[in-house]
Amino acid sequence: MTSTTLSAPTRSFLHYLSRRANPFKHRHHQAGVTHFVRCYYESGKPATGCQSESARTIDLRSDTVTKPGPLMRRAMSEAKVGDDVFGEDPTVNELQKQAAELFGMESALFCPTGTMSNLIAVMVHCRERGDEMIVGDLSHLHIYEQGGSAQLAGVHSTTVTNFPDGTFDLDQLESKIRHGYPDAHYPRSRLVCVENTHNIQGGRVLPLAFLKELRSLADKYGLMVHMDGARVMNAAVTLGVPPSTILQHCHTVSVCLSKGLGAPVGTMLGGPQDFVKQAVRARKALGGGMRQAGILAAAGKLALSDMVGRLQKDHRNARSFAQALLQCDSPVYQVDLAAVETNIVRFRVCAEGISPAELCERAAAVSEDEERALGQGVRVLMFPHVAGSVRAVWHVGISKEDTQLAAQKMQFVAQQLTRERARAH
Numbered sequence: 001m002t003s004t005t006l007s008a009p010t011r012s013f014l015h016y017l018s019r020r021a022n023p024f025k026h027r028h029h030q031a032g033v034t035h036f037v038r039c040y041y042e043s044g045k046p047a048t049g050c051q052s053e054s055a056r057t058i059d060l061r062s063d064t065v066t067k068p069g070p071l072m073r074r075a076m077s078e079a080k081v082g083d084d085v086f087g088e089d090p091t092v093n094e095l096q097k098q099a100a101e102l103f104g105m106e107s108a109l110f111c112p113t114g115t116m117s118n119l120i121a122v123m124v125h126c127r128e129r130g131d132e133m134i135v136g137d138l139s140h141l142h143i144y145e146q147g148g149s150a151q152l153a154g155v156h157s158t159t160v161t162n163f164p165d166g167t168f169d170l171d172q173l174e175s176k177i178r179h180g181y182p183d184a185h186y187p188r189s190r191l192v193c194v195e196n197t198h199n200i201q202g203g204r205v206l207p208l209a210f211l212k213e214l215r216s217l218a219d220k221y222g223l224m225v226h227m228d229g230a231r232v233m234n235a236a237v238t239l240g241v242p243p244s245t246i247l248q249h250c251h252t253v254s255v256c257l258s259k260g261l262g263a264p265v266g267t268m269l270g271g272p273q274d275f276v277k278q279a280v281r282a283r284k285a286l287g288g289g290m291r292q293a294g295i296l297a298a299a300g301k302l303a304l305s306d307m308v309g310r311l312q313k314d315h316r317n318a319r320s321f322a323q324a325l326l327q328c329d330s331p332v333y334q335v336d337l338a339a340v341e342t343n344i345v346r347f348r349v350c351a352e353g354i355s356p357a358e359l360c361e362r363a364a365a366v367s368e369d370e371e372r373a374l375g376q377g378v379r380v381l382m383f384p385h386v387a388g389s390v391r392a393v394w395h396v397g398i399s400k401e402d403t404q405l406a407a408q409k410m411q412f413v414a415q416q417l418t419r420e421r422a423r424a425h
C-alpha cells in the first residue's frame with residue numbers, strides 16, 4: 001500500500017499533468033514508427049509531498065536546489081561589503097575580476113539571475129526596438145524566460161531548430177539572417193544566442209568545432225554571439241579545457257553561480273569592457289542593482305574557485321544512474337547513454353499508460369512494500385520533462401551513495417510497474 005499524503009490540490013495538479021503529459025496521448029504513428037509529438041511547453045512539477053518520516057530524500061529536480069555549506073556561509077558572513085551601485089563593494093569587485101579572468105574576457109558583471117543576465121545581454125546587443133536575435137527553438141532563452149526579450153526589450157526572435165546535441169544547422173542559421181535592412185519591411189539581425197550546456201537536450205556540450213564555425217559565420221555578417229552558459233563550467237569539465245577555450249568563440253556569456261557551482265544566488269555576465277558598461281545601466285533599469293551584494297558575491301567567489309573541480313563527480317554519478325536505469329531487470333526505462341555528457345539525465349518511461357508525471361510521483365512516494373524490500377524508504381524527486389521524458393539532475397547535494405539508492409528505487413519502481421502490468425493482462 002502506498003502511504004502517500006499528497007494534498008488534494010497537488011493530486012489534482014498531478015492528475016492534470018498526467019493527462020497533459022501522457023506520451024501515449026500525444027504520440028502519432030508514421031510508417032510503423034512511433035514519434036513523440038514535441039510538447040515542450042507542458043513539462044510540469046511532480047509531487048514533492050513527504051510520506052514516511054524516516055525516508056531519505058534524494059532531490060534530483062534541478063541543480064538549483066543546493067544549499068550553501070558551512071564554508072560558504074562563513075565566507076558570506078565575513079564578507080567585506082559596500083554599496084555596489086556606487087561600485088564600492090570590494091567583494092563584488094573581486095568576484096567580477098575573478099570571473100573575467102576565468103572567462104578570458106575583459107570584464108564581468110554580477111547579476112541576480114541567469115534570466116536577468118541573458119536579458120541584459122539581449123538588451124545591450126540589440127539596441128533598437130525591432131532588432132532581431134536568432135536563437136535555438138529549444139533554448140532556455142526562448143522557452144523558459146517568458147519572452148522577456150520581446151516583452152521587456154522590444155527584440156524580435158527568430159528560431160533555428162536545435163538538434164539533440166544542442167547545436168543547430170549553420171546553413172539554416174545563415175538562411176535566417178536578414179539582408180533587407182534598411183528596407184522598412186525587415187528587422188535587423190543583430191545577435192545569435194547559443195546554450196552550453198544545453199538544458200532541454202539533457203546537458204549536452206556544444207562541440208568546439210561547431211562554436212568556431214558559428215563564430216566565423218557571425219563575423220562574416222557582423223552578428224554578435226551570446227552564450228547562455230548557465231552550465232558552461234560543466235561543459236569545460238567534460239571537454240577538459242579551461243572555460244576561456246570555449247568562450248573565445250563568443251562575444252558575451254552568462255554563467256550561473258547558483259546551479260552546479262552551489263552558490264545561493266547569482267550569475268556572471270562576461271564580455272568586453274564597453275559591453276559591460278552598458279550592461280551596468282541595463283541591470284539598473286531592470287531593478288538588478290544590488291547594494292551590499294558582497295554577502296552574495298562571497299559565495300560566488302568560492303563557487304568559482306572551489307566548486308568547478310567537483311563537477312566531475314556529478315557527471316560520474318549522473319552516468320552511473322543512467323547505466324543503472326538500463327540495467328534494470330524490467331526494461332521500463334529508455335536512455336541514450338551517449339547523450340549523458342554532464343550532470344543531466346533524460347530518460348523515457350516505456351510502461352503502458354504511465355506518464356512521466358506519474359513515474360515521478362511513484363519515485364517520490366514511499367510504500368511499506370518498498371521499506372520491506374529495500375530496508376528503507378527513498379524518495380527520489382525528479383521533474384517530468386519535455387517530449388514525454390523525465391529529467392534528473394546531479395549537484396553537490398547528491399553523493400555516490402545517494403545515486404546508488406536512487407538507482408535502487410528506480411529498479412523497485414520498474415518491478416512494481418512490470419508486476420502491475422502482468423496482473424492487468
Ligand SMILES: Cc1ncc(COP(=O)(O)O)c(C=O)c1O
Binds near residue numbers: 116140141195230267
Ligand atoms: C540554460 C539556462 N539558462 C538560464 C537559466 C535561468 O537562470 P535563473 O534561474 O538564475 O534565472 C536557467 C535556469 O535553470 C538555465 O537552465
